[in-house]
Amino acid sequence: MLPFGPADDGPTRPICSAKACRADARWVLVWNNPKVHTPDRRKTWLACDEHRESLGQFLAVRGFLKDTVDFAEWTAAEAGDPDEGRSSG
Template identity: 75%
Template structure:
């Protein structure tokens, strides 16, 4: 895990341990992956937000973010 990766949750400054890979099919090609970073506390809530919209594609440890998603 890189020390410069910070959780994407509003107001959170914790180190990110998870990467939520997502895309909005109305805006992105099917193979495109955007990344939200999450600490252990916010992994579920950020994932739920993306899942409800059908955007969440995968969740991986932050040190396994695919190169093409960075």
């Protein structure tokens, strides 16, 4: 499940997973902790442009980061849009 927060006009919007950040998510960081999760399990954090690198580094140094995907591409792929695909960023 991706984290969403309230927008100024009421509807929910995807927000960055960094502590205290309320910026719009632009990236999906796909990760897995092999000590806790099965190899095929994927967890996600969302990141704004500002926190993409720091959140990615946090996961990468632990060997958890599997992929970084543009949020729009991720949501299109999750919805089954044949014109969009996932790619590393």
